[in-house]
Amino acid sequence: MIILAIDTSATATAALTDGERVLAEWSAAAGGKHAELTGPSVRSLTAGQPAPELVVTGIGPGPFTGLRAGIATAIGYSLGAGITAAGVPSHLALAVRAYRSLDPAAPLLTATDARRREVYWTRFAGLDEHGVPVIAAGPEVSAPADLAAHLTQTAGEPTPAGIGGGFELYPELLAVPEVADPILDTAPPAAADLAIAAHRILAAGGELWPMTPLYLRAPDAAPAARRETSLR
Structure with a gap:
């Protein structure tokens, strides 16, 4: 299946894949211009390529x-x-990338920047028989110290490998082993890995998610409370 994948949870990234083969991909440090960059780049990315299904x-x-x-x-x-x-x-894309270098049964923690001195995180319990990362906990948003405490509370279990930009921002609080290389992988989610995750889920007969954003926080702007009036 030809899949067009788009992710703007961190940087802006898009990819066109056929199964697990990447046909074309694009990414940019959007700097707040995700909307301006993504649409035109998707048009360029798909030009001259097989039509996405x-x-x-x-x-x-x-x-x-x-x-x-x-x-x-x-x-x-x-x-x-x-x-x-x-x-x-989006954290499934990070997990797909991480498990290329990990034992399929190894635990994994993804952590990305949530701003406000917090991180978004998801814990994975390895790959299932179809190569789909298994979510064990999350996604949630936490202060780094709280997430570090969560890892301490699971001390009886193997320490998870870590991937994602959250570890670069708060290395002293989220000290977990590197995924594969001496330098921790802190790159943002890639659309190509997102498409591969979708392909594996569908090939296994599973279902994808609705397009409901995982903000995990209440919006900053809230409607003013209604003022009740009485008619006398």
Whole structure:
């Protein structure tokens, strides 16, 4: 299946895949311009390539401003092309990348920047028989110290490997083993890995997620409380 994948939970990234083969991919440090960059780049990415049969978008966790740009682009593309759109948690893309270097049964912790001195995290318990990362806990948003305490509480279990930008931001609090190399992998989720996760889930007969963003926080702006008036 030809899959177009888009993720803007961190950087802006898109990819076109055929099964697990990457046909084309693009990424950019959007700097707050996710919406401006993603649409035109998706058009360029798909030009001259096989027509996508499915579009998937990273649903986070991620900040509101960036995350909604990828979801909106995926919805718009699916409507224009007349194909189905679905969501995949962005941390699954990190897990797919990590397990290329890990034992399939190894525990894994993904941690990405949630701003406000917090991290988004998901814990994985290895791969299932179809190569799909198994979510054991999360996704959640926590202060780094709270997540470190969570890891301490599971001291009887193997210490998970770690992947994601959260470990670069808070290395003193999230001291976990490197994934494969001496330098911890702190790159953001890649759309190609998101598409591979979707492919494996569908090949196993599973279902993808709705395109509901995982903000994990209440919005900063809230409607003013209604004022009740009485008629006398």
